[in-house]
Amino acid sequence: MASTVRQENQWPAWSRGKLHQFPVSGAKPEEPSHTGALAVKRQAIIMESWYEIKPSLERSGLGVFAARTIPPGTVIMHDRAIMKLKLKHVQFTDEEVRDSFNLLSDADKIRVLKLHEGHRPFKTKLMRIYKANSFGGKGFTKLHVDISRVNHSCVPNADKQDDTDGDEKTDAANLIAIRTIAQGEEILISYNSNFEGMTVTQRNNILDSYYSFRCSCPACTLPPKERILSDTRRRLINVLSSKCSGFEPLDLSQLDHLNRQNAENPAMAMGRPQFPLRVALSISEKTAFSVLLAELMQAERLTNVFTADLYRGAAYHLMQQMSVNQYILVIPSALFVTVWMEKAIKIVSNITGAHSEQTRAIKAQWNDWQKGEQLDVYQNLKPTYLDALARAKGADKGFFAAHIGETPPNAEGFIGLKIEVLSEQVCKMRLREGKGKVSCCGRHA
Numbered sequence: 001m002a003s004t005v006r007q008e009n010q011w012p013a014w015s016r017g018k019l020h021q022f023p024v025s026g027a028k029p030e031e032p033s034h035t036g037a038l039a040v041k042r043q044a045i046i047m048e049s050w051y052e053i054k055p056s057l058e059r060s061g062l063g064v065f066a067a068r069t070i071p072p073g074t075v076i077m078h079d080r081a082i083m084k085l086k087l088k089h090v091q092f093t094d095e096e097v098r099d100s101f102n103l104l105s106d107a108d109k110i111r112v113l114k115l116h117e118g119h120r121p122f123k124t125k126l127m128r129i130y131k132a133n134s135f136g137g138k139g140f141t142k143l144h145v146d147i148s149r150v151n152h153s154c155v156p157n158a159d160k161q162d163d164t165d166g167d168e169k170t171d172a173a174n175l176i177a178i179r180t181i182a183q184g185e186e187i188l189i190s191y192n193s194n195f196e197g198m199t200v201t202q203r204n205n206i207l208d209s210y211y212s213f214r215c216s217c218p219a220c221t222l223p224p225k226e227r228i229l230s231d232t233r234r235r236l237i238n239v240l241s242s243k244c245s246g247f248e249p250l251d252l253s254q255l256d257h258l259n260r261q262n263a264e265n266p267a268m269a270m271g272r273p274q275f276p277l278r279v280a281l282s283i284s285e286k287t288a289f290s291v292l293l294a295e296l297m298q299a300e301r302l303t304n305v306f307t308a309d310l311y312r313g314a315a316y317h318l319m320q321q322m323s324v325n326q327y328i329l330v331i332p333s334a335l336f337v338t339v340w341m342e343k344a345i346k347i348v349s350n351i352t353g354a355h356s357e358q359t360r361a362i363k364a365q366w367n368d369w370q371k372g373e374q375l376d377v378y379q380n381l382k383p384t385y386l387d388a389l390a391r392a393k394g395a396d397k398g399f400f401a402a403h404i405g406e407t408p409p410n411a412e413g414f415i416g417l418k419i420e421v422l423s424e425q426v427c428k429m430r431l432r433e434g435k436g437k438v439s440c441c442g443r444h445a
Helices: 037-044 094-102 106-113 125-133 193-197 200-211 224-244 253-257 283-299 305-325 331-352 357-369 373-380 383-392 424-433
Strands: 051-055 062-066 075-080 083-086 135-137 140-143 158-165 168-177 328-330 401-406 417-422
Touching: 083 094, 094 125, 106 125, 125 140, 193 224, 200 224, 200 253, 224 283, 283 305, 305 328, 305 331, 305 357, 305 373, 305 424, 328 331, 328 373, 328 424, 331 357, 331 373, 373 401, 401 424, 417 424
Parallel strands: none
Antiparallel strands: 051 062, 075 168, 083 140, 135 140, 158 168, 328 401, 401 417
């Protein structure tokens, strides 16, 4: 089939909010990988060599293919929107589409009319083309002719992202590789950002009803037992992503019955409203849900910058819990924070590039976090030293935590670090009692 691109205002009420933000040296974290206008201009001369448009053997019609190996983070395509419609009502009208089309040059009109028409029951061909190929946002839709030729996969290797100039979004979009794309491999995006939390049936009901095809990607052609497992993970992703964003999970069961006959019914087309959580998540729930969601997304081959933000958010929330008593270093907690931040850095580096602005930002944030007393102690203490302290204390099961304090000043006036190793049982007791730092004579301040 001819390529079509998701219209993101389809199922608008299904959209998830953003993950709770957390500070980066007192500021909000970087948004997922947006390439600035200057970087795009620098690559504009050569980016045409990244891809070629030709017939897709796996999908009828045309597709976009890698002309050479494309590293992750590469801006494959920079495409300005040639049509942009503001949603004044629930839906825009044929007249609004026509008026926007009439403003185009003759050359751009020809480009638009060559796009896939789709099958939906609108009065005019132009409306069918626009609905089949436009991207939606809050209160508007845009038509990017070149990016609209990119085909769909539920496990994409690229992502369409809004272009920015400083902090402002432009009317252009960038097609960015989110993993290495081999020469000759088809470049694919997801037509609907909410597919991450939908089952195979739900995803394909939307694709068939609104885009006239069923997906044959690896996630949609699994053997029966693996499909059950994948669908279970996707349902959990829907629940956890909603909760991590501060909303009650969406009821997607309506999509199990979506078809071409009822697709234009307003009750179907407008989706379901999403409501804030009735009970806010505790900090321990935020930590656990974020990590579980990140692991599920990786298991479904959906790793992206949002996955890195989940690991980073989990690390931040766990550090908040550790800070309740800054003098007791719980070794497993420090280990988890370290592992999660290393995963976040690796994901961002793999997707945006080892030397990208996003990679530098998350590395700088992690370096800043490690300057805190607990993580600084954890990074500098040798496990062999703590093991020796545990053995000297007669601990037969090793150590679980370290109680941190100071030695009395020596002759030169220097103060040293005093470490007392704790078993898990003693650690929990002292945390309950709110014990402070270990004093020089072994008592607790």
